[in-house]
Amino acid sequence: MAATIRDVARLAGVSTSTVSRALSVPDLVNATTRAKVQSAAASLGYAPNKAARGLITGRTGNIGLVLPDLANPFFPSVVKGVQSRARAADVAVFVADTDENDLAEINLVRALAKQVDGLILCSPRANADELKRIAAETTVVLVNRLFDDIPAVVFDHQDGMRQAVAHLVALGHQRIAWVGGPVSSWSSEQRGSGLAAAAASQGVELVQVGHFPPYYDGGMAAADQVVATGATAVIAYNDLVAFGLLGRLHLRGLSVPADISVVGIDDIEAATMVRPTLTTVRLPKQQAGRLAVELLLSLLDEAVAPTPEPGGDSPGSQPDRARAEAKTNHRSLTGELMVRDSTGVAAR
Amino acid sequence: MAATIRDVARLAGVSTSTVSRALSVPDLVNATTRAKVQSAAASLGYAPNKAARGLITGRTGNIGLVLPDLANPFFPSVVKGVQSRARAADVAVFVADTDENDLAEINLVRALAKQVDGLILCSPRANADELKRIAAETTVVLVNRLFDDIPAVVFDHQDGMRQAVAHLVALGHQRIAWVGGPVSSWSSEQRGSGLAAAAASQGVELVQVGHFPPYYDGGMAAADQVVATGATAVIAYNDLVAFGLLGRLHLRGLSVPADISVVGIDDIEAATMVRPTLTTVRLPKQQAGRLAVELLLSLLDEAVAPTPEPGGDSPGSQPDRARAEAKTNHRSLTGELMVRDSTGVAAR
């Protein structure tokens, strides 16, 4: 069906090796030969077979993207970022949805790992040991999770939470509820501790109302507990949970923000579609996706053209530099508070 | 790194061909040999290299899924359906988002086509000629679009629109507005004509207010024209557009459903998160995805073990049966009206 390198070679009157070189390392072949080959290739619409190339080079030109739940609008944004960047580098992206299931997650990772050059794990639920093992046998970039020295792109939750708390404090809130996400979620932990720090430094009370599924229903389930805390403002693990809070609060006849202020995290598109529109911390999701790809690609390049063995000739020297280098594999993106209608001056 | 077939062969004390057969066509090898091979393979954690296999078999074990916009929650649902079914068949899925851009669409298709066994095109925007060409050079299944004999999974918009109109008629609405989607959208056309038919047969007036982008902003833009028509009810191209209508109507101080009823199409999750909750036609999105994969896989099987040439021995005979067979490549799924708070008895 498709043209092979042999077809091109025949048409150009050269050998297949010359074709291969003319197309991948043009400097190695004579200019006139190169031109012949290139025009032959063009006229046949030749494109090298990725599988065949991968067989010999050991690289597939594909990457994998594993995430918990495509139905959560947070993730499609990341996917878009990943795709746009990957496309520019001419690599294709396998996308896999784990349905928030950590078992499915490691199975998918295992299955994908063999077909890709590297993997991007977005908000992985896997535990530390599994993560460690995965990273040991595959090139991996984490998004929205930090673990050891595994390269990662994360959001600066400390800062995001600080912004949210500052906003609420300015509105007079003194007692803020926090609706946590899944226990296995790194970002939930980060957001929680970021909040705790922010609340402490800004002199307000923070009360956690537990862990809830990161869906609308999770927010519904949390709402009554939030009300019971007597807090005048609540920060939700993510926007979906915030929506659930809004829904249940409305059912109970409580008015937002008059009776209670609600803050989300993520800034998914729907945040401006609900009423009241949702005050939330916007995370640069697409950018995270793009950065993750860049990080991954640079790691892959590095692997093929390895930098001099760290400490190879002078073992133990410059440990600080080594650590600093490792640090550069962690990119932190800051969020931005979007103030909308769901927050107002504290009740009472 | 990973174990190859040679490693297994060595460990089992047989040749690579025996290993290959023992694992793929077990009947061909002696039971004891087979057991030896299988345990060797298991102990090495052997899994055949897909690229190498693909090289000789011509099949990659991958499929591609192309869709207009992952940010529209309609599509992630389809993706989920596709993935769950594909995973069961051990095929991996490339996902590509075209950003509603028909040019990007054909480029992506072209790029993907070489790396996959088949393609699922979801709500493709490509025109007829391009579609024809694509289908000619790749195994393709369409979702949410019908064209010629290309295998497809579609939704029965006739019926969905009939349900929506019946609901509105029962509420006393006599003049219904229709907010169309993109002009290049097949489903918009279908929904429009389905509506026209339903309105005619049920004796109510239908007024189209043009074509709008399938986003929240499209609904915002359409709302004022809808109001100007004097219609007491409006059906939107999809839920996102309906949300936009709700938003703009609210801004204008109109109350839904007291002043005007709003109906969406899709039933994305957010339909129950907005206020008022949205009456909408639920489309079985995941099922569509699953069916599309099944259709695609069966077509691929067929291609490898082709059925007797249609009309080969008795040309021209049984044209009806042939046509009926072609028809079986079109699956139609019916939607279901979800009545919620955005529809009520007609104003006045």
Place this chain on the structure above:
DNA sequence: GACGAGTCTGCAATCGGTTGTAGTCACATG
């Protein structure tokens, strides 16, 4: 005990590329 039939297994070619190595050729130099 030899031969035929029937099973099973191994050899080797093949898929479409890449790449180390050896060979060709033109040219310049002694």
Place this chain on the structure above:
DNA sequence: CATGTGACTACAACCGATTGCAGACTCGTC
């Protein structure tokens, strides 16, 4: 004119699997 040099290009092995074909082996039968 013979030889050395450098710049290209062709040959062939190889990546990891699959598969047609032929050889080996077992067993039953005459």
